[in-house]
Amino acid sequence: MGQFWQRRLSGADGELERCGRVYQLQEGARYRLPTEAEWEYACRAGTATRYWTGDSPETLVTGGNVPDKTFRDDYVKNYRQQLQYATISGNDGFVNPAPVGSFQPNPFGLYDTHGNVWEWCYDGYFSDFYARRISDDPVAPNNDLRVIRGGCFM
Numbered sequence: 001m002g003q004f005w006q007r008r009l010s011g012a013d014g015e016l017e018r019c020g021r022v023y024q025l026q027e028g029a030r031y032r033l034p035t036e037a038e039w040e041y042a043c044r045a046g047t048a049t050r051y052w053t054g055d056s057p058e059t060l061v062t063g064g065n066v067p068d069k070t071f072r073d074d075y076v077k078n079y080r081q082q083l084q085y086a087t088i089s090g091n092d093g094f095v096n097p098a099p100v101g102s103f104q105p106n107p108f109g110l111y112d113t114h115g116n117v118w119e120w121c122y123d124g125y126f127s128d129f130y131a132r133r134i135s136d137d138p139v140a141p142n143n144d145l146r147v148i149r150g151g152c153f154m
C-alpha cells in the first residue's frame with residue numbers, strides 16, 4: 001500500500017522531533033525507516049504463520065487493534081447501517097487507535113505491528129514492484145509514494 005510521502009512528511013518530522021526528545025537520541029547517530037523487507041522480518045519475528053499471532057485473523061485480537069466487534073458495533077450505532085467490509089468477530093476493545101502497549105508484543109518485543117496504526121517504510125511504492133520478481137531483500141527506489149505496512153489507522 002502506498003501513501004504520498006511528501007504530504008505526510010511535515011507531520012512525520014514533528015513526530016520524529018518529539019521522539020528524539022523522548023528517547024534522547026545520541027548525537028551523530030543515524031536512523032532511517034525500515035525497508036519493507038526489514039519490516040516484514042521484524043513483524044513476523046521468526047514465526048511461520050500468516051500473522052505472528054497465528055493463521056486465523058481471529059488471533060489478531062491478542063496482538064493488535066484491528067477492525068473488530070467493538071469497531072463494527074460502534075459503526076452500526078453511529079451510522080445506523082452495516083459495515084461494507086468484514087471485521088473479526090473478537091473484541092479488542094478499541095474503536096480508535098489504542099495506546100502503545102495495550103496488546104501483546106510479538107516474539108521480538110515489538111508492539112502493534114499488526115493493526116493500530118500504519119508504519120512507514122523506506123521503500124518507494126510502485127504497484128508493479130513485485131511483478132519485477134526481485135526476491136532477495138528488495139528495496140524499491142525513492143518515489144513520492146512510500147510503502148506503509150501494519151495497518152489500520154492513519
Ligand SMILES: [Ca+2]
Binds near residue numbers: 065071095
Ligand atoms: Ca479495534
Ligand SMILES: [Ca+2]
Binds near residue numbers: 115118119149
Ligand atoms: Ca501497526
